[in-house]
Amino acid sequence: MRHKHVSLYVSDNCEECDQIMDYISNLDISFDVKNTTEDKCHLSELQEHDIYITPAVIIDNYYQIIGFNKDRINQILNV
Structure with missing residues (x-):
């Protein structure tokens, strides 16, 4: 499987953002976190x-x- 570039866009005070960040972290896949509140x-x-x-x-x-x-997420990342 080839490496995929994953960017995760999140914002502060977003429970769903925290959940998806935890989920993708547990998949052992590298990804960039881009916080739209901070930047x-x-x-x-x-x-x-x-x-x-x-x-x-x-x-x-x-x-x-x-x-x-x-x-x-699982379908596209083949996990």
């Missing part, structure tokens, strides 16, 4: 994908998962 540049990046809410996962700058959707 507005990350918010702009997310909006370039026409996404305006968190949590959001962008995989290989192509696949988009909005919200905590374990099935879709």
Whole structure:
């Protein structure tokens, strides 16, 4: 399996963001965390994908998962 680039967009005070971050961490997959509350540049990046809410996962700058959707994460990451 080839390495996939995973970016996780989160915001402060978001329980679902915390849950997805814990879930992906437990998959033993490397990923970038981009907090849109702390850095507005990350918010702009997310909006370039026409996404305006968190949590959001962008995989290989192509696949988009909005919200905590374990099935879709597992499917795309082949876990």
